[in-house]
Amino acid sequence: MSTVIDPISRPARSTQLRPREVAERIKQYILHNRLKPGDALPTEAELCAAVGASRSSVREAIRILTALDIVEVRHGYGTYVGKLSLAALVESLTFRGLLSRDDDFRVLAELIEVRQTLEQGLASAITSALDQDLHRELSRLADQMDERARAGQTFIEQDREFHLLLMRPLGNELVAQLTAAFWDVHAIVAPALHTTPASVRETVAAHHAIVEALFTRDLDRFTEAIAAHYAPVRRHLKENRGL
Amino acid sequence: MSTVIDPISRPARSTQLRPREVAERIKQYILHNRLKPGDALPTEAELCAAVGASRSSVREAIRILTALDIVEVRHGYGTYVGKLSLAALVESLTFRGLLSRDDDFRVLAELIEVRQTLEQGLASAITSALDQDLHRELSRLADQMDERARAGQTFIEQDREFHLLLMRPLGNELVAQLTAAFWDVHAIVAPALHTTPASVRETVAAHHAIVEALFTRDLDRFTEAIAAHYAPVRRHLKENRGL
DNA sequence: CGGGATTTGTCCGTATGTATC
DNA sequence: TGATACATACGGACAAATCCC
Numbered sequence: 001m002s003t004v005i006d007p008i009s010r011p012a013r014s015t016q017l018r019p020r021e022v023a024e025r026i027k028q029y030i031l032h033n034r035l036k037p038g039d040a041l042p043t044e045a046e047l048c049a050a051v052g053a054s055r056s057s058v059r060e061a062i063r064i065l066t067a068l069d070i071v072e073v074r075h076g077y078g079t080y081v082g083k084l085s086l087a088a089l090v091e092s093l094t095f096r097g098l099l100s101r102d103d104d105f106r107v108l109a110e111l112i113e114v115r116q117t118l119e120q121g122l123a124s125a126i127t128s129a130l131d132q133d134l135h136r137e138l139s140r141l142a143d144q145m146d147e148r149a150r151a152g153q154t155f156i157e158q159d160r161e162f163h164l165l166l167m168r169p170l171g172n173e174l175v176a177q178l179t180a181a182f183w184d185v186h187a188i189v190a191p192a193l194h195t196t197p198a199s200v201r202e203t204v205a206a207h208h209a210i211v212e213a214l215f216t217r218d219l220d221r222f223t224e225a226i227a228a229h230y231a232p233v234r235r236h237l238k239e240n241r242g243l
Numbered sequence: 244m245s246t247v248i249d250p251i252s253r254p255a256r257s258t259q260l261r262p263r264e265v266a267e268r269i270k271q272y273i274l275h276n277r278l279k280p281g282d283a284l285p286t287e288a289e290l291c292a293a294v295g296a297s298r299s300s301v302r303e304a305i306r307i308l309t310a311l312d313i314v315e316v317r318h319g320y321g322t323y324v325g326k327l328s329l330a331a332l333v334e335s336l337t338f339r340g341l342l343s344r345d346d347d348f349r350v351l352a353e354l355i356e357v358r359q360t361l362e363q364g365l366a367s368a369i370t371s372a373l374d375q376d377l378h379r380e381l382s383r384l385a386d387q388m389d390e391r392a393r394a395g396q397t398f399i400e401q402d403r404e405f406h407l408l409l410m411r412p413l414g415n416e417l418v419a420q421l422t423a424a425f426w427d428v429h430a431i432v433a434p435a436l437h438t439t440p441a442s443v444r445e446t447v448a449a450h451h452a453i454v455e456a457l458f459t460r461d462l463d464r465f466t467e468a469i470a471a472h473y474a475p476v477r478r479h480l481k482e483n484r485g486l
Numbered sequence: 487c488g489g490g491a492t493t494t495g496t497c498c499g500t501a502t503g504t505a506t507c
Numbered sequence: 508t509g510a511t512a513c514a515t516a517c518g519g520a521c522a523a524a525t526c527c528c
Contacts (some may be wrong), residue, residue: 017318018516019306031341039388054517056299059495063262063303067310068335073437075260076524085338088331092311093417110417121364160445172334174353229501231498288515297497302515319504444525466497 012207018053022061024116025051027070029062030081041071067091086181093181097189108189109237114228115182119163119226127217129169134215138165142207156187162207190233200231206231261296265304270313273324276480283312284322294364310334329424335427336424338355351432352480358425361429362406362469370460372412378457380410385450392447399430433476443477449474 026047034042042050047058062079065071072082097107141162145155160183164208192234269290278284285293290301308314315325340350343410384405388398403426412420452468 027338032346035344036342045493056302056516056518060303060306064310065305065378067307068331068338070338073494074525077493077526078369079494084335085343086332088311089329090330090374092313092327092331095311095313096272099279099327101276104379107417110415113415114361114417114421117364118360156358170356172353174350174357178357209271226270241386288513299496299498316514317505318515319505321513 018025018057019060021063022051022053022057025208026065035081037079037081037083046156086177089185090181094188097185101189105185105237111182111186112233116230118225120223123219123222125170127214130214142211145207150202202232261300262303265294265296265300266307267445278324280326281326284325307447329420333424333427336428344432346403348480353474354425354429359473363466364376366462368413370457373457377412378406382454385454388447388450392443394449445475
């Protein structure tokens with residue numbers, strides 16, 4: 001390894017606590033050495049020596065960084081640079097959503113507005129970058145949802161895939177990951193919020209409408225279809241407002 | 244405390260590691276007892292006894308939860324429920340941005356698209372909910388930026404406040420926090436990306452244009468002004484594309 | 487297939503710093 | 508100021524997992 005973490009540069013006191021200090025050093029180490037996800041990091045013992053801290057502190061620092069998916073630990077093997085996903089966002093938002101769930105689903109209502117805004121706001125970019133294969137795939141997913149709904153089954157996997165594919169043509173990794181993160185939070189906080197037969201039919205129809213609007217490249221209809229897609233959940237939220 | 248964390252319910256081994264297990268227990272404890280930010284949690288010793296784990300494991304679990312701002316620790320006093328902010332999103336996104344900075348600022352470019360989409364997509368909701376006080380405040384901030392720019396000073400505080408106030412009338416806490424988080428990431432990853440005199444003038448003018456569009460409630464002009472606001476950074480990113 | 491080496495996981499005991507009363 | 512309760516940090520010991528020969 002080229003760059004070394006200089007041991008105990010600071011003289012004595014610091015406002016920062018020890019593990020956070022170490023975590024910062026490790027992040028700097030990754031940046032300075034231009035490591036990428038999957039690359040190996042020094043062992044715990046090496047980190048202790050390099051940074052001049054005990055193993056406990058180093059381990060707590062590693063825990064912080066694993067929570068952020070900045071590092072990844074394989075038991076008995078080594079520590080590596082993490083996937084840099086938005087797992088932390090999912091966990092923290094999910095927790096907030098679960099905490100507010102007993103009250104009024106406030107977080108969920110706000111989440112829906114964000115999801116809808118993103119999908120509607122990116123409509124023109126999506127339609128202009130959409131290719132035929134992708135459109136066929138979306139159509140196929142909508143059909144699958146239809147079939148499963150008629151058979152009384154859920155279709156969460158298809159729904160997740162649908163909304164992810166919708167964003168794919170943008171080539172924007174951040175948008176894709178935010179979409180996935182928000183979807184996951186939604187699914188955990190409201191696992192079965194819109195399961196009345198009428199709502200399910202409405203949701204399925206909305207997915208079909210989205211596909212249709214994409215095919216004709218009709219932005220207004222697309223926007224309407226997205227709004228219709230979230231309408232059932234919005235209605236349910238309003239009804240449970242004064243619980 | 245009403246609900247107790249049952250000690251070692253699982254019989255033997257688990258695929259889950261100890262600290263993550265403990266972290267999950269602590270989250271469940273908060274949820275079951277309906278604690279809110281600022282409420283006190285059991286001491287480390289009590290948690291150890293309750294969950295049947297050593298201090299090390301409990302401490303590492305607490306570290307994970309502090310990284311997510313789910314718990315907060317006051318040295319020498321106690322541990323409490325955290326503010327449930329999006330600090331984790333800021334830290335993880337910032338790190339991704341810094342890692343990709345040397346290459347092509349990919350993350351920053353994607354971030355700009357998200358910020359612009361949110362602000363433009365929420366335009367109609369913003370204008371319809373905007374009151375006169377807020378409009379005055381936005382106007383004042385734009386003027387301040389103008390003055391500071393003419394004096395050769397930076398205006399990052401004013402810029403941050405401006406974009407936060409823009410979202411305030413929505414009353415959507417999640418949107419507000421996402422806006423703040425994305426702004427912070429942007430500021431850290433691109434601390435001085437658009438500092439040429441011409442770009443600064445352009446940015447200031449865009450803020451004025453946003454205020455103007457809000458005053459006349461002209462959605463098209465608002466959308467244009469937002470696009471103009473991010474234009475300098477986009478241009479700079481394109482120029483540095485093939486570094 | 488087995489065994490040894492390496493690395494992370496967990497625990498304990500102790501000393502220290504810090505905030506509250 | 509002192510006493511108390513608490514989190515912080517360290518070092519050592521042993522267990523568990525993984526890899527390689």
